[in-house]
Amino acid sequence: MKKTIFGILLFSLSTLNVSADGQTTAGVGAKSCATWINLRAKTEPSYLDTTLEAMMLSWVQGYLSGASFQRTGALDGEVKHELLTLPNVDTINNYLDNYCRDNQLAKFKYAAIKLFVDVRSQN
Structure with missing residues (x-):
């Protein structure tokens, strides 16, 4: 049990990245799209692969939720x-899958940003 918790802790710490592109991106959003593609292509992913894939999906869901809330204007006191x-x-x-297949060198966060822009244009 201790080894499992220690492994998850080390794995989590290894995903904490800060982007050097002028914007701070914490966590798996700073990974590359190639990481996503490689994880999704595995036919027999390891426990750590499955965990990282779930973390990346969760990061995107959190980004979309936060960006959607920010867009409301509620933080400024007026819902727009x-x-x-x-x-x-x-x-x-x-x-x-589609974005990252076409942009494997891009940071994963750009897939989330582009998805948000596309979702916003459809609402």
Whole structure:
């Protein structure tokens, strides 16, 4: 049990990255799209691979939720827009697969940003 907790802790710490592109990006959003593609291509992923993939998906969901809330203007005291209707998990996965396949050198966060822009334009 201690080894499992220690392994997860080390794995989590290894995903903490800070982008050097002028924007701070914490966590798996700073990984590359190639990481996503490689994880999704594995036919027999390890426990750590499955965990990282889930973390990356969760990071995107959190980004979409936060960006949707920010867009409302509620933090400024005046609601200007409704919360966006966010895509389901399958739609997000398909979008990330397509974006990252075409942009493997891009940071993963750019897939989330592009997805948000596309979702915003459909709402």
